[in-house]
Amino acid sequence: MNDVSEDSRVLLVTGAASGIGASIAQSAVARGHRVMLSDVNEQAVRARALSLGSRAAGCVLDVRDPQAWVRAFEAAEAAFGAVDVLVNNAGIIHTGHARDLGPQQHRDILEVNLLGAITGTCTAIERMTAQGRGHIITVCSMTAFLPLPGYATYCGSKHGLRAFHHSAALEERDGPLDFTIIHPPSTRTDMLEQELADPACAISFAEKSCAPEDIAKAVVDAITSRPVEVVFPALGGRVQRIAGVLPRLMRWVIPLAETRGRRKRERIIDPTGRRRSDAARPSDRSAG
Numbered sequence: 001m002n003d004v005s006e007d008s009r010v011l012l013v014t015g016a017a018s019g020i021g022a023s024i025a026q027s028a029v030a031r032g033h034r035v036m037l038s039d040v041n042e043q044a045v046r047a048r049a050l051s052l053g054s055r056a057a058g059c060v061l062d063v064r065d066p067q068a069w070v071r072a073f074e075a076a077e078a079a080f081g082a083v084d085v086l087v088n089n090a091g092i093i094h095t096g097h098a099r100d101l102g103p104q105q106h107r108d109i110l111e112v113n114l115l116g117a118i119t120g121t122c123t124a125i126e127r128m129t130a131q132g133r134g135h136i137i138t139v140c141s142m143t144a145f146l147p148l149p150g151y152a153t154y155c156g157s158k159h160g161l162r163a164f165h166h167s168a169a170l171e172e173r174d175g176p177l178d179f180t181i182i183h184p185p186s187t188r189t190d191m192l193e194q195e196l197a198d199p200a201c202a203i204s205f206a207e208k209s210c211a212p213e214d215i216a217k218a219v220v221d222a223i224t225s226r227p228v229e230v231v232f233p234a235l236g237g238r239v240q241r242i243a244g245v246l247p248r249l250m251r252w253v254i255p256l257a258e259t260r261g262r263r264k265r266e267r268i269i270d271p272t273g274r275r276r277s278d279a280a281r282p283s284d285r286s287a288g
Contacts, residue, residue, distance in 0.1 A: 009135075009223055010080045011035045012072060014063055014120065015090030017044035019189035020139060023216035024087055029055045031220055036076035036083070039090070063090050063116030069123040082131050085223055086124040088117040089139040091157075093191060095198040098152035106153045113157035118164055125168070128177055135178040137222055138165045139215070142183045142237060145244035149258060150200035169228075180222045182230040183237065184215045196265065203254070205268075206261035207236075 011028050015021035016037035025035045029052045037052075038061035039045035049058030059075040062068050076083050091113045094105040121136055128134025143155040144162040162181060169179035186209045195201040210232055218230050231237030243249050 007032065007224075009033045009084040010076060010082060011085045011087060011223075012038060012076045012083045013087040013089060014038050014061060014116075016058075017041045017048050019191075020184065020187060020212045020215050021087075021089040022048055023212040024089060024139075024219045025049070025056060026052060027213070027216040027220045028223075029053065033085075033220070033223070034080040036072065036079060038072050061090075063120060064111050066119050066123070069120055073123060073127055083124070083127070084133065085135045085137060086120060086128075087137045087139065087219060088120050090116060091139075091141075093151070093154045093194070095150060095195055095201045097150060097200050100200070101153065109153045109157050110160075113154070114160045114164070117161055121165070121168055125172060125177065129172075129175055132176050134176065135180065135223065135226065136165075136168075137219055138179075138181045139219065140165070140181050140183050142185045142232065142240055144183060145231075145241040146254075147244070147250065148203050149254065150198070150203060178226045180227055180230070182215065182218055182222065183232060185210050185232045185237070187212055187215060196268070199262075199265075202262040202265045203258040204261060205264040206257040 011025075011033055013021050013025050013028070013035055016025045016035075017039035021037070021039070025037045025048070028035050032055075034055045035049075035052070035057075037045050037049045037056060037058045039058075040060065040062045042058075042060035045060065046058035049056040057075070057079040059072055060068070061072040073083055092109060094101055094109060098106075117138060121138070124134060124136050128136075138161065140161050141154075141158040143151060144158040147155045147159075162183075165179065165181045172179070186204050186207060188209050188211055195204050215232070218232075222230065231241060243253055
């Protein structure tokens with residue numbers, strides 16, 4: 001018996017071995033969709049897919065490699081049929097002030113977060129347009145609106161990603177594709193430990209974090225509702241978006257937030273610099 005419903009979609013999700021991507025895959029499978037999980041970590045992504053059952057499969061994908069993108073689409077098509085939804089979620093970060101990062105670290109961030117998503121989007125546009133349908137969902141970041149100290153190149157990659165996404169959507173407005181971009185705030189993923197260890201990233205701890213499951217729900221909901229853009233939190237995100245276009249306001253607000261983040265970070269670090277085991281996890285930043 002065929003257990004695939006009429007509402008089921010085929011998803012290709014990048015960065016799906018852990019964090020937000022893994023949560024997106026789990027949520028999508030739970031809603032009856034079929035998901036090709038992809039990640040640069042082949043062993044981890046295949047194990048994650050196996051844990052989700054017959055509606056999921058895994059493949060290796062280095063988003064920097066154009067041919068790897070073609071192979072990932074082909075793997076999804078072989079397993080489940082034509083890809084209906086691409087979720088561009090993969091992302092990385094090297095923490096620290098811009099002056100302290102090496103040239104290759106800056107390049108890594110841009111190649112994965114921006115150029116990788118550009119390559120995937122262009123691959124999807126070609127294949128989805130040919131099949132007459134498709135939806136491209138970009139998991140970006142609230143830093144696309146509001147630059148943060150300690151994240152200069154990361155923020156730059158997300159600013160660029162938002163601009164590219166909307167530009168491509170405008171170019172394809174008369175075609176058969178839908179475009180959605182979603183902006184997570186600080187999110188409880190494995191990046192917490194990396195950021196907690198770096199004082200330059202204190203601003204990450206200024207506000208309450210979001211669970212990856214919340215971002216996953218927004219992504220999977222978007223498959224049906226097809227919003228143009230989603231910010232987190234719904235009200236606070238709108239305020240941040242406005243603040244981000246006013247440089248003088250940013251220069252006043254961001255240092256205050258950074259000071260608050262520094263105080264909160266210190267509460268979960270003991271005097272020797274080790275993390276306290278009984279500390280709460282107020283915030284971190286997602287890989288998306």
